[in-house]
Amino acid sequence: MLKIESLKKNYDNFHLDCTLQVLPGNVTGLIGQNGAGKSTTFKAILGLISTDTGTVQLFGKAAEALTPREKEKLGVVLSDSGFSGYLTVKDLLPVLKNLYQQFNRNAFLDLCNKFSVPLDKQIRKFSTGMKAKLKIIVAVTHGASLLILDEPTAGLDVIVRDEVLEILRSFMEEEEKRSILISSHISSDLEGLCDDFYMIDQGKIILHEETDVLLSDYAVLKVDPEQMKQLDRQYILRVQKEAYGYKCLTNQKQFYLENYPGLVLEKGSLDELITMMIRGEKL
């Protein structure tokens, strides 16, 4: 669906070098710290910035070569940009109808109604949560087959976030070959939605893993210095010094569960993964 190969973009003190793929039918997450390159990657995919080298392929075609008609298959949510705030949702209806052949007016209005999005108010007067919901509703009601979402749940409270994720899950359920590329700081959102994810740090992809594997095979061991000495290190990916001793990241939970039954072991989570991969040290 989306294929990026060696995409490079150089700024003064930041260099992006990115390779990733979103397969049809998958929800792929992009995680990383602020400034790691998530937004830059998104902008490069969407043609908002130029790139130095590398290729971006959307729907099997070079991204720059997409015709406006083909672009109708894309649904985009950017965290810091949207429709002009001086428009109302009612104003948007004819605009969307003329931009997208497959705009589904009924589904759109249903969702607005379901999520209490006002039709006659100017968008600039919406609350943050309302704006976010509107952006998502716009993205999922015109027959898109790929959604590109940059921090769609940023600044939202947990209840609204849940509602937004439900919209996304329904979107995926409607058709088999749909895909989503989503970036977020809120790991719990991604853990419950993504099939796989890429971790980006300082412009480079440092990890690609399936969520399923993360949640079942990754673990964090908490050990004191004594235990650390005894520990078999072959499956330890990262170590971080803590007040009590050490925190160790492994992707072979089963091994440590069986051989070190007394050890404090916690299930893998996205937050721990990010912290350990970025701040932890390799052995």
Place this chain on the structure above:
Amino acid sequence: MKGLLIKDLKLMANQRQFLLMLLVFTVLFMNTNVDFVIGYLTFVGSFFTLSTISYDEYDNGYAFLFTLPVDRKRYVKEKYLLFMGLSIFTGILSFVLVYGYRSMVQGNGRSQDLLFTVGSVLLAVCFMMALLLPLQLKFGSEKNRIALVMVVGGGTLIGYGIMKLLGYFSIDIEALFLQIAESPSLIPVVLAAVIGIVLFFSYKISVKIMEGKEF
């Protein structure tokens, strides 16, 4: 592109208060200075195009705009079409209003006169916009405000200067214009041709500017 047009029209409709003020001014000056009315209406009407651009720019709106099924060329095309539509509309509107008013109040529409005024205003507006549109696209509304003042002011000065200069060379502009006015069928042709060429070049430049822009 239709979608973009609808968006811009909706945004303009939002400026109801401003439009109302426009109407008030028109009525006020109808009696005293007709040329002002025509100029005012046509200028303001067509300059709305610039305000749609600043709406697009507002709050980082361009980023999202270009993820829609729109390419840079189409965006620019729509702006120019909008401008042309607006100027033709306000041109005709002001002609009709003044003609109607004059016919009623002064008993004589003096259409020839009126056509000349409308025509020259349109010409001036097109020249200005041909310059301002690419500038606005390149530098954004903030910096463009200064450009706007400079162009309008400068344009007036230049126009005045040219008149004076031609006076020195004893070229009778009045006579020249009257001659053209004698064959009225020629006027719209010449007008259209000049406007067409100028706007075409301006369009090409604008497209180049937009294609080079990053968000």
Place this chain on the structure above:
Amino acid sequence: MNIIVNHSSMVPIYEQIMDRIKTLILNGELQENEVLPSVRSLAKDLKISALTVKKAYDNLEQEGFTVTVHGKGTYVAAANKARIAEEQRKEVEADLEMAIQKGRRCGLTEEEIRELFELILEE
């Protein structure tokens, strides 16, 4: 189909799903030729990755409990009950064996292991 997933458990989620479906088949709540929810639909309800559900479904099919017809869905295979019961017994047997071996490793006598066993049974 009621499946409850425990996110805090050390048991992988796909295994939890598999176990639950096997149990449902065993006690008749899932009948032969009944169709299971689609991968996406179940993923949505459980709020987990679709790949996890797919893993569970694929494994179930490999073990012979379900049959997937491309384009139509996943169906409960016929004549399973006995096999599931058998399999579950085998799993319990294996776990017990592991527990006993561990007990031996830790130095417990057979008597102590048996005591422990009785104690837990009574709980």
